[in-house]
Amino acid sequence: MEIKVLGTGCANCKTTMKLIEEVVAEKGVAAQVSKVEDIQSIMSYGVMSTPGVVIDGKVVHAGGVPSRDKIAGWLAGTSAAPVAAKSGGCGGGGCS
Numbered sequence: 001m002e003i004k005v006l007g008t009g010c011a012n013c014k015t016t017m018k019l020i021e022e023v024v025a026e027k028g029v030a031a032q033v034s035k036v037e038d039i040q041s042i043m044s045y046g047v048m049s050t051p052g053v054v055i056d057g058k059v060v061h062a063g064g065v066p067s068r069d070k071i072a073g074w075l076a077g078t079s080a081a082p083v084a085a086k087s088g089g090c091g092g093g094g095c096s
Contacts (some may be wrong), residue, residue, distance in 0.1 A: 001029060001030065001031040001032070001035075001055065001056060001075070002031070002032050002055070002056055002057075003020060003024070003031050003033045003034070003053065003054070004033075004034050004035070004036050004053070004054040004055075004057050005017045005020060005033070005034070005036065005051055005052070006041075006042045006047050006051060006052030006053070006054060006062075007035070007036075007037065007042070007046060007050035007051040008037050008039065008042075008048055008050065009037060009053065010013065010050065010051075012050070012051050012064065012065050013035075013050055013051040014068060015065050016051040016053065017033070017035055017051075018096055019066070019068060019071060020033055020053070020071055021033055022068075023068055023071040023072055023075060023091045024075065026094050027072065027075050027076075029075045031075070036054075045053050045059050046059065047059060047062045048062070049062050049063035050062070050063070051063075051064075051065065053066065053074070055074055055085065060074055061074075
């Protein structure tokens with residue numbers, strides 16, 4: 001499983017990355033977790049609001065920090081359906 005956290009480095013993006021790494025470790029899931037900070041790369045996924053999460057090439061989250069339960073569901077494959085990018089979060093560098 002390949003997981004990408006999309007974000008330019010705001011607190012919400014860092015928290016999302018940390019949560020995903022923790023849940024991956026807790027569940028013993030074989031996953032490669034990486035951070036994408038380049039704004040053009042982020043926009044190529046259609047994500048206008050960060051943090052965004054991409055699992056195996058599909059955007060599953062955009063804007064705001066996901067819950068541990070939501071992350072666990074993605075890892076179990078129960079809620080990894082693609083989602084439309086939403087507004088809010090840290091788009092445009094508004095988070096600190």
